Amino acid sequence: MSVDGPRQRILxxxxxxxxxxxxxxxxxxxxxxxxxxxxxxxxxxxxxxxDELLDAxxxxxxxxxxxxxxxxxxxSCSLQEVLERGLMFARRAVLEHEVLQTVxxxxxxxxxxxxxxxxxxxxxxxxxxLVPYLHQHGLADGVDVNRAADFLARMLLSxxxxxxxxxxxxxxxxxxxxxxxxxxxxxxxxGRGGT
Amino acid sequence: MGAARLxxxxxxxPDAPARRIPAASSDPTPTxxxxxxxxxxxxxxxxxxxxxxxxxxxxxxxxxxxxxxxxxxxxDAVLRAVVDTEVSRFFSALAVRMGEAVDIEDVLVAGMSxxxxxxxxxxxxxxxxxxxxxxxxxxxAFGRLDEVLAATCAFTTPxxxxxxxxxxxxxxxxxxxxxxVSYLACPATGVDLTDxxxxxxxxxxxxxxxxxxxxxxxGARRPAAGVSSVARVDPAFAAxxxxxxKGDVS
Numbered sequence: 001m002s003v004d005g006p007r008q009r010i011l012x013x014x015x016x017x018x019x020x021x022x023x024x025x026x027x028x029x030x031x032x033x034x035x036x037x038x039x040x041x042x043x044x045x046x047x048x049x050x051d052e053l054l055d056a057x058x059x060x061x062x063x064x065x066x067x068x069x070x071x072x073x074x075x076s077c078s079l080q081e082v083l084e085r086g087l088m089f090a091r092r093a094v095l096e097h098e099v100l101q102t103v104x105x106x107x108x109x110x111x112x113x114x115x116x117x118x119x120x121x122x123x124x125x126x127x128x129x130l131v132p133y134l135h136q137h138g139l140a141d142g143v144d145v146n147r148a149a150d151f152l153a154r155m156l157l158s159x160x161x162x163x164x165x166x167x168x169x170x171x172x173x174x175x176x177x178x179x180x181x182x183x184x185x186x187x188x189x190x191g192r193g194g195t
Numbered sequence: 196m197g198a199a200r201l202x203x204x205x206x207x208x209p210d211a212p213a214r215r216i217p218a219a220s221s222d223p224t225p226t227x228x229x230x231x232x233x234x235x236x237x238x239x240x241x242x243x244x245x246x247x248x249x250x251x252x253x254x255x256x257x258x259x260x261x262x263x264x265x266x267x268x269x270x271d272a273v274l275r276a277v278v279d280t281e282v283s284r285f286f287s288a289l290a291v292r293m294g295e296a297v298d299i300e301d302v303l304v305a306g307m308s309x310x311x312x313x314x315x316x317x318x319x320x321x322x323x324x325x326x327x328x329x330x331x332x333x334x335x336a337f338g339r340l341d342e343v344l345a346a347t348c349a350f351t352t353p354x355x356x357x358x359x360x361x362x363x364x365x366x367x368x369x370x371x372x373x374x375x376v377s378y379l380a381c382p383a384t385g386v387d388l389t390d391x392x393x394x395x396x397x398x399x400x401x402x403x404x405x406x407x408x409x410x411x412x413x414g415a416r417r418p419a420a421g422v423s424s425v426a427r428v429d430p431a432f433a434a435x436x437x438x439x440x441k442g443d444v445s
Contacts, residue, residue, distance in 0.1 A: 104337050104338075108333035108336075108337070108339065109329040109330070109332075109333050110329065112329075112332045112333045112335070112336045112337070113328045113329050113332045115336065116328075116332050116335070116336070116380065116381075119381070120380075120381040123381055123383075140400075140404070142400070143400060147385075147386075150383055151401055154374075154377040154378070154381070154383075155373070155374075155377070157377075158373050158376070158377050159373075161336045161337055161340060162336065162337055162338070162340035162341045162344060162373075163341070164341055164344045164345070164348075164369045164373065165345075165365070165366070165369060176409070179408055180405040180406075180408045180409045181370050181405050182405075184401075184404040184405040184407070184408035185400050185401040185402065185403070185404035185405060186401065
């Protein structure tokens with residue numbers, strides 16, 4: 001933990017700078033000053049300098065976000081419940097995330113490429129998380145479990161980012177969305193969904 | 196770039212914003228076309244930032260002054276016209292393929308595979324995605340992707356409307372667009388949307404059952420725990436129960 005100490009402190013300081021000034025205007029000097037450390041120390045932990053530091057902050061916040069999402073859906077007892085709770089929680093979290101909203105509005109050209117890298121990594125992680133639920137529920141005939149998990153993970157990320165015409169604050173709409181655009185072709189009809 | 200694209204799609208008419216035909220010019224259209232094609236070639240080779248108006252003039256075999264006469268807004272105006280042209284071409288290609296389809300499965304396969312083929316085979320877009328992703332990727336997430344979904348949905352809905360009612364067509368158009376964007380932005384191993392056979396499998400497996408599920412009686416499936424009722428679906432959709440189509444598979 002002591003090894004992680006300064007790194008974590010630098011990340012938190014950088015995040016505070018980003019919240020105030022945005023991604024493009026945050027420098028290594030700002031982060032060092034905010035963390036109360038020297039520039040040299042920041043470079044020791046982030047040899048790539050500013051680019052590496054900003055990538056690391058986005059990664060860190062991204063993982064925090066999905067960590068919270070994971071906590072939220074943990075106790076779910078069915079696939080539908082995982083997806084419904086996940087969608088509603090994640091969408092609310094995106095809307096309530098002030099720093100994300102500001103940076104998304106003012107610097108999408110800087111933020112979105114970084115998030116795209118993260119989200120491409122996350123498809124596999126979310127898929128892996130869903131696999132046991134898919135097994136528990138029972139799959140439709142001829143559906144490969146990994147392909148189904150991959151499909152659901154993509155759809156989940158897509159709706160969280162851009163819900164289109166769906167209102168993800170409305171439980172009934174979310175239930176319809178999950179039933180039709182996510183699970184209809186994936187799970188066995190009359191599967192053990194409600195266990 | 197995307198702003199131009201959306202204006203074009205929403206405006207659909209020939210009055211695209213960048214269109215300003217210079218007065219008293221003997222034959223303005225070929226110049227514009229040469230400039231737009233020249234710019235497209237330059238972008239495919241050297242990206243957007245790396246393309247100067249001199250490069251465009253050279254590729255169009257005309258003078259810099261001629262480019263300015265055709266596009267008084269300079270490089271930005273040329274880029275806008277390039278995006279407008281390419282977006283029109285994209286939707287024209289989509290329209291041709293989707294218009295030929297004879298059932299809902301075909302129309303989805305045609306639209307999705309054509310979209311994937313056009314996008315992944317586009318030399319200039321490929322160059323920009325590889326070297327200047329910040330110009331394109333912002334349009335594939337958050338509110339801007341919502342705009343792209345809405346524009347694509349508005350264009351493709353009528354083609355689905357031959358097989359589904361309007362509300363359902365809109366829903367499916369947006370969903371299919373979302374699927375294409377996802378697989379293009381983050382390729383999956385073993386799924387190649389430029390291959391119609393792969394798309395057909397995806398459509399049969401995941402999309403058609405979703406279309407049928409909404410038409411089947413709500414509440415037929417058990418509601419998820421914690422959700423009071425699935426029986427009341429979104430009124431916007433429930434108002435238009437779909438008819439099962441002739442192309443429907445088992």
